[in-house]
Amino acid sequence: MEADVQRFTKYLLNGDELSCEDMIDELPEKENVLSVFDLLTKSMQHIGELWENNEVSVADEHLATATCDYVLSQYRYRFITSKIGKKTGQKAMFLCLEDEQHYLGTKMIASLFEFYGWEVRLFGANLPLEYAETQAKEWKPDLIGVSVAILYHLPKLKDYVETLSRIPNGPTMMVGGRLSGLYDLRQYCSEETVILKGIEEVKTWLEALSNEGISDGKRNQPSNSIFSNQ
Numbered sequence: 001m002e003a004d005v006q007r008f009t010k011y012l013l014n015g016d017e018l019s020c021e022d023m024i025d026e027l028p029e030k031e032n033v034l035s036v037f038d039l040l041t042k043s044m045q046h047i048g049e050l051w052e053n054n055e056v057s058v059a060d061e062h063l064a065t066a067t068c069d070y071v072l073s074q075y076r077y078r079f080i081t082s083k084i085g086k087k088t089g090q091k092a093m094f095l096c097l098e099d100e101q102h103y104l105g106t107k108m109i110a111s112l113f114e115f116y117g118w119e120v121r122l123f124g125a126n127l128p129l130e131y132a133e134t135q136a137k138e139w140k141p142d143l144i145g146v147s148v149a150i151l152y153h154l155p156k157l158k159d160y161v162e163t164l165s166r167i168p169n170g171p172t173m174m175v176g177g178r179l180s181g182l183y184d185l186r187q188y189c190s191e192e193t194v195i196l197k198g199i200e201e202v203k204t205w206l207e208a209l210s211n212e213g214i215s216d217g218k219r220n221q222p223s224n225s226i227f228s229n230q
Helices: 002-013 017-026 032-053 058-078 102-114 129-139 150-166 198-213
Strands: 093-098 117-124 143-147 172-176
Touching: 002 017, 002 032, 002 058, 017 058, 032 102, 032 198, 058 102, 093 102, 093 129, 102 117, 102 143, 102 172, 102 198, 117 172, 129 150, 143 150, 150 172
Parallel strands: 093 117, 093 143, 143 172
Antiparallel strands: none
């Protein structure tokens, strides 16, 4: 995997979309969503490390992000949305906090929910709370996923969780992003908030929810015992 990450990182930094897609097509597990997302995630993390060490510029990082976004969109169309089976009837909206610009992880999570048959709305980076609240009230999602990557934005996270949790239809709140794997975010969330550290845990959550099914017209929450951080 390390060699694959180095190679894919090079393509991203060169803005070489075609080579990125060709490499994914060459992967033995190209239809394994988690395997491909892991490659994209580790490559972008490596680019972040290069940027922190002044080995690449801001412009390089932006080019890599734009290239990765394109490749992710193409992969989503080819291997996820075109192969979705039975819909669950459940809806999820995903967003990044205001002033949060790192959205690729959120886009991967949203794509995974689509893979499991959810109807999804992805609002991307930097969505102010007032607009998130308006959209949630109008669309009435069963779940709202919020991403946080910057430490000093944690007080904002608490505001988002508290406000969006009070929407009349009572959506499940899910929190993820880079900080969820580094810190205990429970103090910024309600007791009912689902906090997941990575896409593997999201997959586990979705599978548990699918296995438990729907009862009396309402979605069941999987038991907290499946979460390593709860």
